[in-house]
Amino acid sequence: MKRGGRLPWSFSSVRLRLLTGLAVLLVAGLTASAVSGTLLLEDFLHKRYENTLKVSAARIGDVIERGPQTADADQLAALLGPPLGIVAVDADNRVLLTTGAAAASADALAQLSITVPTGEIVTDDDVEGVNDLRAIRVPSPGLTVDRGPGEGTVRPAAIVLAIDTSVDDATTRSLIERQLALVGGALLLLLGLAVVVLRLGIRPLARMAHTADAIAAGSLTERLPQHGNGSETDLLAEAVNRAFDAQARAEAAVRSVAADTSHELRTPLSTISGWLDLYRQGGVSGPGLETALGHIENEVGRMRLLVEDLALLARLDAGRPVEQNRIDLMALAADVVEDAQIICPDRSITLAVAPAALVVGDAARLQQVLRNLVGNAVQHTPVHTAVLVDIAHTGHDIRLSVIDNGPGISAEDLPRVFERFWRAEASRSRAYGGSGLGLAIVGAIVHAHHGQVAVESEAGIGTTVTVRLPQAPGVT
Structure with missing residues (x-):
């Protein structure tokens, strides 16, 4: 991509595709306008021809209906002057007289006029010898036409009126040529304007591309420009900025997890390394060796727990499905509370009696949720603190509370209790054990079961962690 605020005119560029599409639309629109204008003009001219022929035929018919009439041929030609012409025929359809536009095609017009009913207009379509003419046949009984001195008179049985359309056809052709020139000129002008408009309209995209290049080059704090006007480019910039922010948060989370993991591993590794160095120097022997091995085993166990917790979180983050079995949450809670009472006999840990609470999920993972919640409540509170596990039905959900x-x-x-490796300042001592991932694992497991988890707490009063899970189908 080019730098400097301009997008390239490549064959795959949005700008060129928009311009091509606009050009196609303009050509189609201007062509349709020209064609429709030409068709409308032709229709108007054709109707005018037909109206002229019918009006002229009606005038001659009115004259003939008054009785025997004698008309001078020159006067008749002048009366029905250009673009009209006359073909007078006898009863056998022989041509007796022609004037004006009909002279060149008199025989063809005479034959053509008898192919349609009297009073109907005939055209020159697909008829050899009749070009640019329309005609109508009018019976003329009792009419006598004087052809002039020395020519005598004729008594036509019918008169064929013809009109020359070549003049208007030339006008139509001239109109088409001018419209083509106008369409070409208008197309060039509009495309030139479109180039300018597109360059101005795509300028925000060019700025976005420039900013994206800067971000890719390492300016991670930069963001695409926004103007707050609700335009499509503004919405795109907002969406891309959200994606950049999410990526930045994800990268920060990865760095934080890596740093916290190394910090968590450093302590047990330092302990193990210290005992091993002491052993190599001969400072550990006899009963002291057993003590050293015990410390090393404890630190290995801490590292194993941390690795297992991180592996579990990685699987849950990857969205791997959990087992789908019908589980009685009440029975799981009873087992966890019983274990906690045995481990901590001096603590008040109770389970509120409730009916069976059936959910669908992974029993081992849900039991881990209960153990982590009860374990946190025991580890991070004074000895005299009471812990209550309460399970209740709320609509279509099962509510589990550790109070x-x-x-x-x-x-x-x-707000930070579900962050990974985070510990409240009062409980940051390693004497409490754990990896600092307990509530993070709780949140991940609950969400994997399509549930919700929340913490409510007030200093000096206590803490309540509430988990809501969908009730198993079919339970009323």
């Missing part, structure tokens, strides 16, 4: 009356979480820390 404690501990010190609570401050309002500024509450």
Whole structure:
């Protein structure tokens, strides 16, 4: 892509495709306008020819109906002057007299006129010898035509009136030629204007391309320009900026996870390395060796837990489907609470009695949700704090709540509780154990089961973590 604010005129460019489409539309529109104008003009002229013939035929018919009449041929020709002409025929359809436009095609007109009913107009379409003429036949009983001195008179049985259309056909051809010239000129002018308009209209896209190049070159804080006018380019810039922001957040999250993971691994690795160095230097022997191995085993267990938690989050982030089995959440909660009571016999950990709560999902993962929630409530609260697990039916959902009356979480820390490796300041001590991924795993598992999780807390009163899961189908 070119730099400097202009987009290239390549065969695949939007600008060239728009211009091509506009050119096609202009050609089609201007051609349609020219063709329709020509057709309308031709229709008007044809109707005018027919009207002239019918009016002239009616005038002659009125004269003939008054009784025997004698007409001078020159006067008749003058009366029905150009572009009209006359062909007078006898009862056998022989030509007796011709004037004006009909002279050159008198015999053909005479034969053509008897092929249609009297009073109907005949045309020259597909008739050899009759060019640019229209005609109508008028019976003329009792009419005598004086052809002039020395020519005598004739008594025609009918008169064929003809009109020459060649003049108007030439006008039509001239109109078509001028329209073609106008269409060509208008097309060039409009395409020139379209180039200017497209260049101005696509300028925002050129700026976007320039900004995108700058972002690709490393200016990660730059964003596509927006004007807040609601235009298509503004909406596109807003959407692309959201994508850049999401990418920036994702990259920041990856960097944060990498840094936190290395930090979490550094402590156990340092402990293991320290004990091994001490052993190599001969500082550990006898009973002390067992102590060293115990510390090393504990640190290995911490690293294994961290790796397993990270692997689980990676699978959940990838959107891999969880098992779909009907599970009684109440039975899972009972097992978790019972285990917690055995591990922490000095703590008040209870389960509110409730009917079966059937959901669809992965039993092991949902049990992990319960263990993490109960474990967090136990680990991060004083010994005298009571922990209650409550399960209830709410409409089409199952609501699971883990409630404690501990010190609570401050309002500024509450939005961050589901962040990975984040610990509230009061519980950041490694004495509590864990990987700092407990609530992050809870959120990922719940969302994988199409549920929701929320935390409500007030300092000095306690904390409530609420999980909502869809009730199993068929349960009333």
